[in-house]
Amino acid sequence: MNNKKLIYWLGGAPCAGKSTIAEHISDKYHLTYYRVDDHFERHIKQTNPINHPACDAFKKMGPEEIWMAPVSLQLTREWKIYQELFDFILADLMELPKPVIVEGAGCLPGLVNPFLALNQAGVWIVPSNDFHDLYYEKRDWSPQFVKDTSNPQQAYLNWMKRDHAFAEKIRQQTKELNLSCLVVDGSQSLQENMIWVEKELGLR
Numbered sequence: 269m270n271n272k273k274l275i276y277w278l279g280g281a282p283c284a285g286k287s288t289i290a291e292h293i294s295d296k297y298h299l300t301y302y303r304v305d306d307h308f309e310r311h312i313k314q315t316n317p318i319n320h321p322a323c324d325a326f327k328k329m330g331p332e333e334i335w336m337a338p339v340s341l342q343l344t345r346e347w348k349i350y351q352e353l354f355d356f357i358l359a360d361l362m363e364l365p366k367p368v369i370v371e372g373a374g375c376l377p378g379l380v381n382p383f384l385a386l387n388q389a390g391v392w393i394v395p396s397n398d399f400h401d402l403y404y405e406k407r408d409w410s411p412q413f414v415k416d417t418s419n420p421q422q423a424y425l426n427w428m429k430r431d432h433a434f435a436e437k438i439r440q441q442t443k444e445l446n447l448s449c450l451v452v453d454g455s456q457s458l459q460e461n462m463i464w465v466e467k468e469l470g471l472r
Contacts, residue, residue, distance in 0.1 A: 274366045275383070276469050277390035279375030281435035283400045284393040284452045289462050290371035297471055300364050304357060304372025311356040312349075322348035331416040335423035342430040343437065350374040373434070377441040384447075391468040392442050393461065394435035396453035401428055 276299065278290050287303065294301035315323035326334075326349055337345070353374060361368060380390045395403070414423035442449035448468040452461060466472045 273389045275388040276369045277375045277380045278371040280392040281394040281438055282431050283403045284395040286371050289465050290369050294369050300368040302368050302370045304374040311353045320352040323352050335414050335417050339429045343433045350376055354379045377445055377447050381445050389469045392449040394438050397432045399453050
């Protein structure tokens, strides 16, 4: 293991296997595992209208406003929310024993990139659209997020399209910044994806 890195960032889009890979790496290399999603509710409660307008607006929205909005608006809103919450993530990391692996969609390439020269490493994984949709269909809890909208079927479709757009934006930004990004489409096994991530992070 390369012990020189203090923080390993594993970002990307939903349904690419980030959590599974992060748990594996945490156990194998004895890293503190920080799962961004686990802290979302706590962080967003700490936001205020002045410094975090997107988060403040989101807190006041119901399912209809969230999921029935145009996909482009949903993407812009999600991206801004992650940008506004990033400082809370950094504050948490200051208190954790190192090294740490940080995993979540909120690890946007443009936010993480400035830290990669500071004894840190980062990699991103995103699913292909087909892979994403196939696995979301297997998640029994998925329909619960949109059941209280006026058109749950359309809301679900909007959600899937938003995730597709989010994955594409991650892929484009990593390309622009010359960062490592893997598209998960089922052509490689989970084990192969794990090995790729480990190598890109300099862990093996």
